Amino acid sequence: MLRAIVVAPLTRTIRDIPTELRLGPDEGLAVDCVASFDNLQRVRRSALTHKAGDLGPRRQEACAALLALADC
Numbered sequence: 689m690l691r692a693i694v695v696a697p698l699t700r701t702i703r704d705i706p707t708e709l710r711l712g713p714d715e716g717l718a719v720d721c722v723a724s725f726d727n728l729q730r731v732r733r734s735a736l737t738h739k740a741g742d743l744g745p746r747r748q749e750a751c752a753a754l755l756a757l758a759d760c
Contacts, residue, residue, distance in 0.1 A: 692730050696723040696750070698740070706756035709749050716741035725753040 698711065698721045708722040717740060743750060 690733060692732050693736075694728050695731050695736075696725045696753075697727050697729060698722065699724050707753050709743075709746070709753050711741060711743075715743060715746070723750070723753070725750075725757045728757075 700719060700721045702722050707725040710722050711717050712720040
């Protein structure tokens with residue numbers, strides 16, 4: 689089992705750049721924000737105790753932000 693995972697932190701600072709994924713109430717979050725793929729972080733799985741939201745069918749948009757980050 690993986691003990692750490694890579695996460696894209698959320699921020700209310702929205703810059704409208706390709707490495708961000710806009711999120712909000714439709715994903716179960718209280719406010720409009722973005723997942724910032726420019727600031728990926730490694731987090732211990734045990735530190736993740738609360739599910740903030742869910743991308744649902746928008747996972748492909750997360751893949752597009754990762755491609756923009758890698759410039760490939």
